[in-house]
Amino acid sequence: xxxxSQLEKALKxxxxxxxxRPGQREIIENALSNRDLLIIMPTGGGxxxxxxxxxxxKKGVTVVVSPLIALMQDQVEALRKNGVAATFLNSxxxxxxxxxxxxxxxxGKVKLLxxxxxxxxxxxxxxxxDLIHHQVGISAFAIDEAHCVSExxxxxxxxxxxxxLLRKRYTDVPTWAFTAxxxxxxxxxxxxxxxxxxxxxxxxxxxxxxxxxxVRPKKKNAYAELLELIRDxxxxxxxxxxxxxxxDEITFKxxxxxxxxxxxxxxxxxxxxxxxxxxxxxxxxxxMVATIAFGxxxxxxxxxxxxxxxxxxxxxxxxxxxxxxxxxxxxSRCTLFFSxxxxxxxxxxxxxxSEAQEQLIAxxxxxxxxxxxxxxxxxxxxxxxxxxxxxxxxxxxxxNCRYPKPVQDWTLEAMKFLSCVARCKEKFGMGHIIxxxxxxxxxxxxxxxxxxxxxxGIGKDKSVEExxxxxxxxxxxxxxxQSTDGYAVLxxxxxxxxxxxxxxxxxxxxxxxxxxxxxxxxxx
Ligand code: ADP
Ligand code: ZN
Numbered sequence: 001x002x003x004x005s006q007l008e009k010a011l012k013x014x015x016x017x018x019x020x021r022p023g024q025r026e027i028i029e030n031a032l033s034n035r036d037l038l039i040i041m042p043t044g045g046g047x048x049x050x051x052x053x054x055x056x057x058k059k060g061v062t063v064v065v066s067p068l069i070a071l072m073q074d075q076v077e078a079l080r081k082n083g084v085a086a087t088f089l090n091s092x093x094x095x096x097x098x099x100x101x102x103x104x105x106x107x108g109k110v111k112l113l114x115x116x117x118x119x120x121x122x123x124x125x126x127x128x129x130d131l132i133h134h135q136v137g138i139s140a141f142a143i144d145e146a147h148c149v150s151e152x153x154x155x156x157x158x159x160x161x162x163x164x165l166l167r168k169r170y171t172d173v174p175t176w177a178f179t180a181x182x183x184x185x186x187x188x189x190x191x192x193x194x195x196x197x198x199x200x201x202x203x204x205x206x207x208x209x210x211x212x213x214x215v216r217p218k219k220k221n222a223y224a225e226l227l228e229l230i231r232d233x234x235x236x237x238x239x240x241x242x243x244x245x246x247x248d249e250i251t252f253k254x255x256x257x258x259x260x261x262x263x264x265x266x267x268x269x270x271x272x273x274x275x276x277x278x279x280x281x282x283x284x285x286x287x288m289v290a291t292i293a294f295g296x297x298x299x300x301x302x303x304x305x306x307x308x309x310x311x312x313x314x315x316x317x318x319x320x321x322x323x324x325x326x327x328x329x330x331x332s333r334c335t336l337f338f339s340x341x342x343x344x345x346x347x348x349x350x351x352x353x354s355e356a357q358e359q360l361i362a363x364x365x366x367x368x369x370x371x372x373x374x375x376x377x378x379x380x381x382x383x384x385x386x387x388x389x390x391x392x393x394x395x396x397x398x399x400n401c402r403y404p405k406p407v408q409d410w411t412l413e414a415m416k417f418l419s420c421v422a423r424c425k426e427k428f429g430m431g432h433i434i435x436x437x438x439x440x441x442x443x444x445x446x447x448x449x450x451x452x453x454x455x456x457g458i459g460k461d462k463s464v465e466e467x468x469x470x471x472x473x474x475x476x477x478x479x480x481x482q483s484t485d486g487y488a489v490l491x492x493x494x495x496x497x498x499x500x501x502x503x504x505x506x507x508x509x510x511x512x513x514x515x516x517x518x519x520x521x522x523x524x
Contacts, residue, residue: 007053014056015082021046021329023204028054031140036199037176038146038190042206043320044301044327047178048075051142055112056084060137061105063129064114066144067157072114074299079112088114102128108136117148117159126169138173141166143194146177150189160193167195180320184388206319206387207395210326211334213379214399215372218309218339223250226309227257229335230287235304236280239289240321242310242345250309251289264290295321301328307335311342314365315372315386338373360486367488376405376508377476390478407507411499413462413470414506418480418496420455424448429488434459434467473508 007025011017020028024046027039031054041047055062066072072088079086087101087110104110113132119125132138141163149160167175177190177199191199216225230237239254241247244265254261262276262285273293280288281300288294292312306325312318318336326332343366350362368386375382378393378401385391395401420433435442436450439457450456459467471490474480480496483489498504 010053010057011049014053014084015049017049021049023202024050027202030200030202031174031176032057034174036174036196038187038196038199038201039176039178039204040187040202041178041180041204042208043180043323044208044329045180045204047144047180051140051144051176051178052079052084052112055139055142058139060139061110061113061132062140062142063120063132063138064112064142064144065117065120065160065163066114067117067148067155067160069116071299072116076112076114084112085110086112086114090114090116090119105132106135117157117163121159121162121165129169133170133173138170140174140176141170142176142178144178146190146194147179147181147186149193150186152183152185152189164193164195180323181316183316206384206389207380207391208323208326209395209397210329210331211322212331212397213322213334213336213383215336215338215379218337218342222309222337222339223253226250226307226337227254227259229305229307230254230259233305233333235302236283236286236300237288237303237305237307238294238321238324239287239307239309240294240312241289241291242342244291246310247289247291254287254289259287260285261287261289264288264294266291266293292317292321295324298324299327300324302330303327303332304330305333305335307337309337311336311338311346311369311373313346313362313369315368315383318369318372319383319386336373343370357486361484364484364486364488371472371476375472375476376400377473382476385476385478409505410470410508411502411505413459413467414474414479414499415502416455416458417467417470417474418492418500420453420459421480421490421492421496422500423453423455424450426491427489430468430471430490433490434464434471437467438462438464470506470508474506477506479504479506 007028011020023041027037027050030037031050039047039050051062051064066075069090069092072090076086076088087104089098089101093101105113129138143163145155148155148157149163150156175194175196177194177196179186179190190196219225226239239250241250244267247263247265251261251263262279264273264276276288277294277298279285281298303325306322308318308321312321322334325334346366350359350366353359353362372379372382378391378395379398380395381391381393393401416437417433420437424433424436432444435445436453436456437459439460445451471480475482478495479499481491481493483491495504499506
């Protein structure tokens, strides 16, 4: 029998699924070939299966490192329900339970062993690990949420750094690292810190096809719109708010309007939080109103809607938080309510930060969030460009694609813009490029003698806002790049040159340009 049908058979036998999700089969084949792996897959992509199935096929025990005890228990419980030989060892067990599980493991009756990182590397545990390796064999170390090794990620955990010890102690055991965090920095950090050897790297598309993305202006009566949205939706959902106070307020209003809702934020006791979360997961309550404290490790596959009632801090957070919808692959809705009043609040918070560099980065991230909200390109194109993924648009599953605005050919303007970036030697941000295009007389222009450039003043016919709109659209469409150090320096790429050589055309939505021209005329 070919490996093809064998793997499908194993999938059906152990998990009852008919088909692999995109990427899973390839990853599993690599896992079976004893290589180190680095797997980057969006939340809900089906990472777990990529180590669970090979664990069942391979000889010995696969040791799974997972940062959250609750998550660990959920996964093990779900596996055991499917008849999979999985167990966990953590501080929630008494010594009798621990010992009997250990014996079970040494008898070769366990295929997947979940352990918290701090326990795994403890002096007491390592001899036991030696014993497992000796008696039944360790087939792999699967490191879940591997971005926790990186200070650049959003959940740095120092104990993850020590996992390299496993690599040194068990040189013949492959390490498989899994994460949903996509930036290059974090990826490289994972490889370094875990000592991965020539890993096979899989970067799944971050496109979550089943999610419908939309942005709505947050008007005066936004609460009424929120209520209507929830009433019109099926199933359960999450409403994210910026502050605890707002969470309490919205929960109260929803309850008053006969929506079954509970709050979740860091101001509640641990017990209240756990209780509310459990009730949400069990469908006792339909809506969780929460701050960002709610989310990581919550495994509820059938969340049908995620509503951001306030603007999130950055696009990555938005992607992760909205991504808690539809993990089961069914159609779900992600709505963002956007207002400039909220932007002002976030700006205020950013200005409280003590470090200038931190402020700069936070402001750039906020800018990207605003660009997303105001953007007229496909929402997916904008989101995925943030992760360095090019997506051509026309997804038919976002507000901008379903209700498109007519577009206008702006190739000539794009050529002017990009040439100006080139003439300024790719060392400046958008504001300065636009000043040069519009022939402004600024100190910076005088300082760099940019009034002598051939592109100086060639864009007087368009307003600052119009150029900005074009600039943003070029960024979203991947025809231009921007540094992420907080300075947002514009850089050209291969596609920019194609535009400048007239090998590629550029369109931007026409309503935007008309509206803005009108605005400017009025302002004169
Ligand atoms: P994550 O990548 O976020 O860890 P999970 O591993 O929890 O994602 O998978 C998300 C959901 O998709 C789970 O409910 C899981 O059972 C389901 N799933 C994973 N692989 C498949 C598959 N091949 N067919 C159907 N459902 C799958
Ligand atoms: Zn779209």
